[in-house]
Amino acid sequence: MxxxxxxxxxxxxxxxxxxxxxxxxxxxxxxxxxxxxxxxxxxxxxxxxxxxxxxxxxxxxxxxxxxxxxxxxxxxxxxxxxxxxxxxxxxxxxxxxxxxxxxxxxxxxxxxxxxxxxxxxxxxxxxxxxxxxxxxxxxxxxxxxxxxxxxxxxxxxxxxxxxxxxxxxxxxxxxxxxxxxxxxxxxxxxxxxxxxxxxxxxxxxxxxxxxxxxxxxxxxxxxxxxxxxxxxHGVTKAARLLPRDGETPWALAQRAMADMLEQFTRNLEALWHADAPELVHQARVGWRRWRSMEKLLRPWWPWPIDHAPLRPLLQALGEQRNLDVARTETLPAWADAWPGAASEWQAAIDRLAQACQAQRRAVRAQLATPATGLGLLQLAEALWRMGAGGQGFGRQAARQRLQRWHRQLHRLLDSAEHGAIDLASLHEARLLAKRLRYGSEALAGAMSRKRQRQASRWAGEATDWQTRIGQARDAWQAAACLQSTGAAERLVYFLRGVGASLDRQAQAMAQQRE
The missing domain is CATH 2.40.320.10 (Hypothetical Protein Pfu-838710-001)
Structure with missing residues (x-):
């Protein structure tokens, strides 16, 4: 008592x-x-x-x-x-x-x-x-x-x-x-x-x-x-950071990166105990947000970070996410379009479920290596060192960096002659769209209301392209997952056909955009 x-x-x-x-x-x-x-x-x-x-x-x-x-x-x-x-x-x-x-x-x-x-x-x-x-x-x-x-x-x-x-x-x-x-x-x-x-x-x-x-x-x-x-051991998502009175853009950036690292590490911790696919997704979102801000702040970032210790974990998370999406999202979405036997489709899902379980063990094995902890400590130390940096990073610098990424995204979508755009450019545009989205969301609070609205439009546009191109990528990845788990060859070809169709749709939208 x-x-x-x-x-x-x-x-x-x-x-x-x-x-x-x-x-x-x-x-x-x-x-x-x-x-x-x-x-x-x-x-x-x-x-x-x-x-x-x-x-x-x-x-x-x-x-x-x-x-x-x-x-x-x-x-x-x-x-x-x-x-x-x-x-x-x-x-x-x-x-x-x-x-x-x-x-x-x-x-x-x-x-x-x-x-x-x-x-x-x-x-x-x-x-x-x-x-x-x-x-x-x-x-x-x-x-x-x-x-x-x-x-x-x-x-x-x-x-x-x-x-x-x-x-x-x-x-x-x-x-x-x-x-x-x-x-x-x-x-x-x-x-x-x-x-x-x-x-x-x-x-x-x-x-x-x-x-x-x-x-x-x-x-x-x-x-x-x-x-x-x-x-x-629940899912941790990105927090909505409101600006504080008198807060500098650099201080806001540091707070944003603290939230990104928290999102990454808390979902990794939960993954040690739980199997929810959303934990993998949110851990990867946290990492992509962190990397986007690293790139955005690069001219003012004097602390080199060696990401090599984290690469085995990041690769394992990526493979886990591909399997999770194939099993819980892509295959269920296209089940009604499959012209073959339902039992063949279900057998493929069962194979993916077994592969998911094996891959989770691989993710946890990477979490249990000292190299992963050392890699994460680098990020934590860089975050602490941010408190003594940021000279010259103000509202204008933040806006200019985001505008630069916005122009790059539009140049990619306009890259080929006569309105044509190749698949490599589309997928590069998807990565840039993510970077623009996360940077705009993190630093919008450091801008004037007018610039906040502009950043919000950029983030919305980036999210739209990220989603469009991502659907095609998910279909291609699902085909690769089916092939790696020994699914029937015609199932693999079916998902490849879905991916090719979605790629063509994204190309057409890129060519027709205003």
Whole structure:
């Protein structure tokens, strides 16, 4: 039973304005003991003393979830020297965490921590903290109730580096409990005690080379809340970003890229647990959005990123998406047009279903490689470094880059003499249409209303062409998938005919457009 709120004075005062700077990595595909051993053998930790403890975290909120709405968390934590149960006892701390910056696994947020001897919420422990602004009349505090709980075994190392930075490395393996549900987790937390955040990434690369991992900006409280909601392993789509007062186009671009990386990594994490085809689709959308912005910002982007470590995963995702679309979209859409036996058509779908299952195993195998984690860490670090860049990137620069892509798209559609356009140009136009769409959607908020309407038209036009040309590509890919799974040859030829017909339609539309 969770303790009831109390107004007993705190044993020690809360810190005035602390800021927690932390990099979080989910560990995939390894039993906790093996992951812990691999981490402990890394050069920076091998000669360091490890401290092993067990943590019980109880989170509180109001019935209408005011803290969640303000992206805050209030918890009681008990630290034990032995696993919970059998009368194990240990000190309690009360912690308030406030909303802050969370991008690509790196988070910076306010944190106030106070000893509470009796293991009950104490209003006095919140004096001088952000709570005074959040709940000045104590209307929330009186209604606080337990929301969920996490329990984990924590192993920590304190690392002092030659540059003077100090980082605490924590490996947590445990479970979250909420609304009768339970979810196991294993994660690395690198907290900056002293120095520059670059030290977090330096050490994270060393650890990620030993254990497969994904950058994650989701806290344990957010993870448990998603578990309570039944959305923990659900689909993550692009967020609609509204401009903030006084926000520069570069700052908006950084926020947009943070959302793109979040879309990519959260869907990858969910793919580890779930089979929904939409997870693959949204992961690839997140990646394409990221790459589109990389290209758009290239003149102002001084941080080279090596995408080679991610290519095996991206290829596996692409093959998975082709199979998913063939099985769930293309073949069902053309089933009524098939002149042959229905049993032959169903047999092809069954073959595709088996291929989908095998390919999902291949995707998960790529997620469980250290190379994937190292590749994703590059993106997270580049996102952090964006905070110090962007000189010269303003509204005009953003508009000019988008206008350039818009002109390129129209030149491609006008490329051949006498109104003819070849298939290679059509498919190049499809890729450019995606780039224009994602760039326009991300940066529209940095433009004037007139330019926003223009960008919206560009995005709409780009989406239209992306859809038209994509339908033909899907038919061709479905034919290739059928052939690779050993389907009847006439089925393969039928889908190729569909693809050729849709290609001709797209060519005709390109020739007739105004």
């Amino acid at each position: 969770a303790p009831k709120p109390s107004h007993t004075p705190a044993a020690s005062p809360a810190a005035p304005h602390p800021v927690e700077v932390e990099l979080k990595l989910l560990v995939l595909g390894l039993p906790p003991d093996e992951a812990r051993q691999r981490i402990a053998r890394s050069p920076s930790l091998a000669r360091r003393r490890a401290l092993r403890r067990w943590l019980v975290n109880r989170y509180f909120d109001t019935p209408d979830q005011q803290l969640r709405q303000h992206r805050c968390a209030l918890r009681l934590r008990q630290t034990l020297d032995a696993p919970p149960g059998d009368g194990a006892a240990g000190p309690w701390k009360q912690t308030l965490k406030t909303a802050g910056l969370a991008q690509g696994g790196l988070s910076q947020r306010g944190e106030w921590e106070t000893d509470v001897p009796d293991g009950q919420l104490q209003r006095a422990a919140l004096q001088g903290t952000a709570w005074e602004t959040l709940d000045p009349a104590d209307q929330w505090f009186e209604r606080l109730q337990p929301s969920f709980e996490t329990r984990c075994e924590r192993t920590t190392w304190r690392v002092r580096r030659r540059d003077g930075s100090v980082v605490e490395v924590a490996f947590d393996a445990g479970v979250a409990k909420a609304s009768g549900r339970m979810d196991a987790f294993a994660e690395l937390e690198l907290e900056l005690i002293q120095g520059d955040p670059a030290a977090l990434f330096d050490l994270a690369r060393e650890l990620a080379a030993r254990v497969p991992c994904l950058p994650s900006s989701r806290s344990k409280a957010e993870r448990a809340q998603a578990l309570a909601d039944g959305t923990l």
